[in-house]
Amino acid sequence: MSLLNDDFLLTNDMAKKLFHDHAEKMPIIDFHCHLEPKEIYENKNYDNITQVWINEGNFGDHYKWRLMRANGVKEDLITGDGDDYEKFIAWAKTIEKAFGNPLYEWTHLELRRFFGIDDVFSEKTAPAIWEKANKMLATEDFKPRNLIKRSNVEVVCTTDDPASDLKYHKLLKEEEKENGFKVLPAMRPDAVFNLTSAGYDDYLKQLSAISGKDINSFKDLMAALDQRFDFFETMGGSLSDHGLNFFRFNKASDSEVDAIIKKARNNEDLTETEIDKYQTMVVEELMKLNKKHNWTMQFHMNVIRDANKPMLKAFGSNGGFDSMGTQADIADQFMKLLIDMQSENELPKMILYSLNPNDWLQLASGMGDFQQDGVQKIQLGAAWWFNDTYTGMTNQLTTMAEQSLLSNFVGMLTDSRSFLSYPRHEYFRRVLCNLIGTWAERGQVPEDEELLGKMVEDISYNNAHDYFGFYK
Numbered sequence: 206m207s208l209l210n211d212d213f214l215l216t217n218d219m220a221k222k223l224f225h226d227h228a229e230k231m232p233i234i235d236f237h238c239h240l241e242p243k244e245i246y247e248n249k250n251y252d253n254i255t256q257v258w259i260n261e262g263n264f265g266d267h268y269k270w271r272l273m274r275a276n277g278v279k280e281d282l283i284t285g286d287g288d289d290y291e292k293f294i295a296w297a298k299t300i301e302k303a304f305g306n307p308l309y310e311w312t313h314l315e316l317r318r319f320f321g322i323d324d325v326f327s328e329k330t331a332p333a334i335w336e337k338a339n340k341m342l343a344t345e346d347f348k349p350r351n352l353i354k355r356s357n358v359e360v361v362c363t364t365d366d367p368a369s370d371l372k373y374h375k376l377l378k379e380e381e382k383e384n385g386f387k388v389l390p391a392m393r394p395d396a397v398f399n400l401t402s403a404g405y406d407d408y409l410k411q412l413s414a415i416s417g418k419d420i421n422s423f424k425d426l427m428a429a430l431d432q433r434f435d436f437f438e439t440m441g442g443s444l445s446d447h448g449l450n451f452f453r454f455n456k457a458s459d460s461e462v463d464a465i466i467k468k469a470r471n472n473e474d475l476t477e478t479e480i481d482k483y484q485t486m487v488v489e490e491l492m493k494l495n496k497k498h499n500w501t502m503q504f505h506m507n508v509i510r511d512a513n514k515p516m517l518k519a520f521g522s523n524g525g526f527d528s529m530g531t532q533a534d535i536a537d538q539f540m541k542l543l544i545d546m547q548s549e550n551e552l553p554k555m556i557l558y559s560l561n562p563n564d565w566l567q568l569a570s571g572m573g574d575f576q577q578d579g580v581q582k583i584q585l586g587a588a589w590w591f592n593d594t595y596t597g598m599t600n601q602l603t604t605m606a607e608q609s610l611l612s613n614f615v616g617m618l619t620d621s622r623s624f625l626s627y628p629r630h631e632y633f634r635r636v637l638c639n640l641i642g643t644w645a646e647r648g649q650v651p652e653d654e655e656l657l658g659k660m661v662e663d664i665s666y667n668n669a670h671d672y673f674g675f676y677k
């Protein structure tokens with residue numbers, strides 16, 4: 206079978222029918238990504254393929270950066286100020302060794318789907334690809350908004366701090382009809398959650414200023430966030446996202462949390478218990494706000510972030526120095542949260558992602574304890590980050606099917622920082638269709654294309670359309 210031919214990953218006739226006649230045509234709702242609204246609004250061409258593929262700064266592709274480092278590429282040709290062409294050649298030398306890594310298929314898919322280049326990308330073919338791709342990047346078709354449109358994307362949900370003024374979302378909203386797609390903010394209040402981070406006090410001052418709420422207590426803090434929920438809603442927001450790298454459930458009174466906030470604002474050392482108590486109460490109050498506003502709450506759990514401290518100092522976060530977390534009882538701790546909030550009838554719609562697949566069965570079976578008021582109120586999130594692979598996707602889909610109703614799943618997201626990443630949805634849809642096609646081949650489900658085709662179309666688009674409320 207030739208590389209990425211029309212039927213790649215589709216190993217039986219039903220899989221091929223499900224993908225080509227049902228999944229492939231469905232629009233994309235990308236409900237979690239890290240694209241910059243400013244870049245979408247300014248809509249500028251990129252000077253060369255290194256800028257759109259490898260990039261620098263906080264919005265570059267750390268998936269590529271990790272592989273390049275593994276291949277011995279010096280940092281100046283990754284995130285540093287090295288020559289763009291040399292960076293491109295360094296990436297070519299890396300990708301030609303990446304057989305079996307999703308980036309091998311993603312990279313070639315992006316060359317095919319956007320540039321019409323179906324060469325095998327290598328050091329040998331890189332010079333010609335550089336010339337051909339850069340010529341195309343200078344055209345109208347390769348401006349960010351057209352890359353989104355060409356990918357049949359209807360919704361892009363960015364990741365935004367509560368203290369953001371959503372300036373570019375407002376500007377893009379005014380051009381939404383002309384663009385043909387929505388750019389919606391998803392609130393990521395990690396800066397509130399991570400009270401031990403430097404600048405916590407300054408951040409609360411920033412949040413107070415933009416919300417118009419004085420923040421002298423825990424109740425004030427939540428009132429300020431409630432105002433931000435209202436504001437995000439004016440921009441079409443109905444989604445929040447929370448990085449629970451580590452979590453221990455430990456309740457506290459308002460007065461205890463007030464005292465913890467005071468200590469954090471004074472840069473005083475906090476005990477682990479104090480941190481746990483603060484984070485537990487903040488996440489509980491955020492759950493109440495999500496429920497009050499009928500938003501969906503995403504949890505991204507079990508991550509070791511910024512493991513390489515010298516590089517954190519030199520580069521900052523999101524530099525490709527994060528990895529799977531190993532908190533063995535994070536699902537237990539999270540279940541305590543769900544049990545507590547269910548007893549107060551305060552559970553919002555939720556999507557649960559863990560970077561550690563060992564948590565998936567616990568989360569998927571646990572969410573089954575709370576599936577009330579609505580279709581698939583709680584979802585096991587798509588295979589995330591290091592699990593965004595053929596194996597990871599197959600395992601997540603299988604777990605969701607075996608523990609709940611895969612037919613209700615809201616499907617894939619790019620989670621990306623590059624406008625060329627939308628073929629990740631195609632890759633997911635191929636994995637999905639092949640899995641369901643295999644079930645049909647094995648006699649586990651009816652060999653009924655109409656029935657299975659509806660399931661595939663729902664997971665690819667219809668479920669997300671109905672679940673998030675983006676189209677109200």
Ligand SMILES: O=C(O)[C@@H](O)[C@H](O)[C@H](O)C(=O)CO
Binds near residue numbers: 505621
């Ligand atoms: O949302 C997250 O926590 C992760 O997606 C994180 O931002 C990571 O850098 C990423 O982009 C993984 O694809």
